[in-house]
Amino acid sequence: MAELTDRKLYLGPKLRVLRRELGLNQTRMAEELGVSPSYLNHLERNQRPLTAQMLLRLANTYDIDIRDFTASPVEGGAHELGEILSDALVRDIGIARDEVLEVAENYPGVSEAIARFYRALADLRRLPGESLAGDRGPAPLVAPVDWLREAIARAGNHFAEIDAGAESIAASMSDDPALLQAELRARLKDRHGMAVQVVRADILAGTLRHYDMHRRRLMLSERLPASGRLFAIAYHLCAQELAEAIAAQVARASPPDEDSRRLATIALTNYAAAALVMPYDRFRQAAEHSRHDLPLLRDRFGVSTEQLAHRLTSLNRTGARGIPFFMVKMDRAGIVSKRFDGEAWPFARYGSPCPRWDAQDARTVDRVESQLIETLDGRRFVTLAMALPRNAPDARSRSVIALGCEAKHGGRIAHADGIDMDKDEATEVGPTCHLCERRACPDRALPPVTRALDLHSYERTAAPFPFRRV
Incomplete structure (x- = not known):
């Protein structure tokens, strides 16, 4: 904590984002922190530095990691905003980089709004002419996949309540993937009356798994590998036993349309299945002890490479x-x-x-x-x-x-x-090529949109698309 007292910390935008994520107004947060609303307003507007004492109050009141909160702002927001403002629609304005940085650092809400508008514009540009939505109504302005990606990113791809629920199920089960699959099958049958059956590929006609709701039977294709079978069984068990936690998390994400809600439910049920097959603490410790040996971890937990990679991105539990x-x-x-x-x-x-x-x-x-x-x-x-x-x-x-x-x-x-x-x-x-200003790149496929070309009939450079420095 000593190093934090040696410099003045102006973290108004971060404090404002935290307050909005918690759903609090300034008066309520000021009461909970024991300060006046006007003082909190000064902090949010960077008119007062955040003291070490106030940082401790924030950490104790809202269970935040001080190191993360005081870390230098990640330039991801500025990079994304700069990328958006290089679009041909507004490129001629010539917005300076320092202006982009100022908006991204001090007005993250404005940056997020611009990003959402741009994603909607990108979706509309992909439509071939007018959208023929038919009976389903107008197409959403933000594609469900893009909305889901941003929702998961905002959560840091970590959902503590779902992780805890999956860990409680896994605690009474085997670490061996083969034994775990048998135990999950038995639990589905005994507690939920659901049978699991492996069937010929031609019966499912190109489908890898199908749940027959009338007969309460989960049918798995013979083409599905062991990792896929284990994950499918875990998915359906979590859909039964962690339904409330999953639905609550989906509701908190506020999906804009029905397709987004369904996609979020599927994604979070997949997350729960991964958390059941790869319980947080045991998986994190195995990852650290093996020094993230990917094939070893994949085989130890009986998962696929893709499932393993997803899980490695979700280890964002506070303190672990x-x-x-x-x-x-x-x-x-x-x-x-x-x-x-x-x-x-x-x-x-x-x-x-x-x-x-x-x-x-x-x-x-x-x-x-x-x-x-x-x-x-x-x-x-x-x-x-x-x-x-x-x-x-x-x-x-x-x-x-x-x-x-x-x-x-x-x-x-x-x-x-x-x-x-x-x-x-x-x-x-x-x-990416059209945003890259590396002049001597021999692999360039497109010129940068941020620079004017510098072409001459009397010479040809080794790197394609030579461009001016300014």
Whole structure:
């Protein structure tokens, strides 16, 4: 705490966001903190610094982590806002970077509103002409998948009540995945009257699992691997026993439409299933002791690579946090189908990642491909990529799961052994081609929208699309 008293902390925007997340007005928060409403107003407007005593009151009253609260603001908000304001619709205004930083740091609510409008605009741009919604009514302005991604990000991909409920179920069950599957089957049958049956693939006609509500029978395809069967059974058990906790969390997220509500319910039931198969404390300790050996963890808990990666991004319990991984699932063309930004996503939030990132080239299912990358601002990250099995026998495409974190965590990761995070040469990457201002990049596919081209008939540069520095 001593270092906090050596500098003045102006954290008004963070305090304002915290108050709004708690659903409090200034008068109520001031009463709970034992200060006057006018003093709290001065703090929120950065007219007074936040004292060490006030930080302790905040921590004790609202159970917040002081280190997280006083940490330097993550530039993710400024990066996203800058990316949005580089759109062709407003690019000619030429908004200066210091103006973008000021809005992102001091007015996070305004930044979030602009981001929501932009996502809605991006969705409308994808529509081929006028939307033909039919009997379902007008299409939502924010796609359910985008809404869900932002809702999960706001929660840090951690839902304490669901985790606690899943842990209480797992406490009386085996650690062995094969035994656990049998115990989950028995619990479904004994407590909920639901039978589990593995059936031929042709009976389910392309479906991997199906619940027959009339016969109370969960049918699993023979093509579903052991990890998929275990997860499916855990999913249906959690849907029965953690329904209230899941519904409460969905309600708190305030989904804007029915499709978003259904998607959130499915996502949080999946979260509960993962928390049941990989209970928080046991999984976090196993991850730390194995130094995040991905194949070992996958086999020990009987899960798939994708399930494992999702779980590693959710270790955000106060006082027992894991490495703050970001995660992405993409195909070999670099098209992203899933993404969790973590604390430090190094690429753009819209569009494909940098082509210099090797993650999308992973080809071997059981091999972890490690890479040290460095962004334009000099930050370093270590990334881990594994190919996923093809999702169908006749599928030609293969997806990749990639995890990453800041290089300072590299010593806790077995797959980073042999990489000197400070001295080794890192692959220089950018946010995405049309936003990257790295001049000498030979892999550039598009010119940056933030700079004018510098083309001459008498010469050709080695890097495509030469552009002016200013």
